[in-house]
Amino acid sequence: MPDFLSAELLALREQCSKLATDTLQALRDDASLAPDERASSVRKASQAMGVYGLTQSQDTAALTLLVARETLAAHGVGHLPGLFGADAGILHAVPEPLASTHLAPMLAGDKRAGFAFTEPADAPRPTWARIDGDELVVSGRKSYVTGGVHAHFLTALVDVEGQGPSMVIIDTDRPGVSIERRFASLDGSHHAAFRFDEVRVPRHHAIGKPGDGRGRALAKISSVRRTVAADCVGTAQWVMSVVTEALQRERRNGPLGQHDRVRLRFGEMRILTYAARSAVYRTARLADSGQDAVNESIAAKVFASETVNTLVDMAVQLVGGEALVEGHPLEAAIRRVRASRLVEGDTDTLQVNLSRGFLDLGKGRL
Numbered sequence: 001m002p003d004f005l006s007a008e009l010l011a012l013r014e015q016c017s018k019l020a021t022d023t024l025q026a027l028r029d030d031a032s033l034a035p036d037e038r039a040s041s042v043r044k045a046s047q048a049m050g051v052y053g054l055t056q057s058q059d060t061a062a063l064t065l066l067v068a069r070e071t072l073a074a075h076g077v078g079h080l081p082g083l084f085g086a087d088a089g090i091l092h093a094v095p096e097p098l099a100s101t102h103l104a105p106m107l108a109g110d111k112r113a114g115f116a117f118t119e120p121a122d123a124p125r126p127t128w129a130r131i132d133g134d135e136l137v138v139s140g141r142k143s144y145v146t147g148g149v150h151a152h153f154l155t156a157l158v159d160v161e162g163q164g165p166s167m168v169i170i171d172t173d174r175p176g177v178s179i180e181r182r183f184a185s186l187d188g189s190h191h192a193a194f195r196f197d198e199v200r201v202p203r204h205h206a207i208g209k210p211g212d213g214r215g216r217a218l219a220k221i222s223s224v225r226r227t228v229a230a231d232c233v234g235t236a237q238w239v240m241s242v243v244t245e246a247l248q249r250e251r252r253n254g255p256l257g258q259h260d261r262v263r264l265r266f267g268e269m270r271i272l273t274y275a276a277r278s279a280v281y282r283t284a285r286l287a288d289s290g291q292d293a294v295n296e297s298i299a300a301k302v303f304a305s306e307t308v309n310t311l312v313d314m315a316v317q318l319v320g321g322e323a324l325v326e327g328h329p330l331e332a333a334i335r336r337v338r339a340s341r342l343v344e345g346d347t348d349t350l351q352v353n354l355s356r357g358f359l360d361l362g363k364g365r366l
């Protein structure tokens, strides 16, 4: 049993494979479906198989989430909207009234949330708030909020006067909240840039202890980075299956895979995939053991995302020009994987953080 998985996790892997092959691949390929219709059908299928709710329980182990996400991505469907339920994220364990007004409706799918962290490079200062009685008065800008156009509220990093960075819930229908720009990225996901002009929010919308916003965001971000890594190693396997099929296909002078130079490249791809999977699995087990896995989650995310991008590029090279024809699986893969090197922290920043973690704070393992 190469991944040393329990019988329960092997069953989950089977279940996710079945979900992918029985239903999701057909939904992915059905061009007649509108995006909302597809997402709704994906959600129903995922709920019926007990996969949808995995992300909603605080008790789901990192390894369980990895097995589910990796398997779905390995079947080329891990990116479909509607697969997993919204997780509590930063709102985990918020007290009343936020538990009823924001967390519960978000988990039920009645309210959508956006994560507002990234700011425009030319902003004169980070998004900030002054305190006015029972209210925070927020001003500033956020440049890249995925799903922001449809978000009912944002969880935003805000520098609160006298307290420091805090995660603050900002309802998007508040006076003073405006969308400066709506845009789509290469992978097909949709985003919004927000502006806050003296937006008044109740003071209890600041989550957690005053000033611990960055720490709170970073605590959550480790699990999100492991999510990205799981998608990347699943996609890596999917890329390998596309390439394997191409190398074995009969051609006039025999299959491509018979050439030593092609085998050299293919071997390199297999080694990279093996190394990335090993790193991601080790990190999930570390996280589940309750040990600090912040630096390892960074390492796993960086390595898996860089690896899958390298693999897609190598795959295109081996398959040839056909791989770049619109509609070819690898053409779609190029668009999908590129963002992984930027989301939840770009590679260079994360590498610098990793060095700081070890050299200045003595954290991290090899």
Ligand SMILES: Cc1cc2nc3c(=O)[nH]c(=O)nc-3n(C[C@H](O)[C@H](O)[C@H](O)COP(=O)(O)OP(=O)(O)OC[C@H]3O[C@@H](n4cnc5c(N)ncnc54)[C@H](O)[C@@H]3O)c2cc1C
Pocket: 114, 115, 116, 117, 118, 119, 121, 144, 145, 146, 185, 187, 189, 339, 342, 343, 344, 345, 346, 347, 348, 349, 350, 352
């Ligand atoms: C598809 C997609 C979805 C996203 N969704 C969200 C979202 O929902 N919410 C959100 O808040 N953000 C989101 N982002 C934004 C993403 O987190 C940022 O793009 C990323 O953190 C890089 O920040 P930046 O784009 O502002 O680039 P910059 O910070 O301007 O950095 C540009 C480059 O400069 C270098 N660099 C910058 N700082 C450092 C440093 N300290 N050390 C070393 N090198 C450095 C790196 O090479 C970096 O790639 C999303 C991005 C993408 C592509």
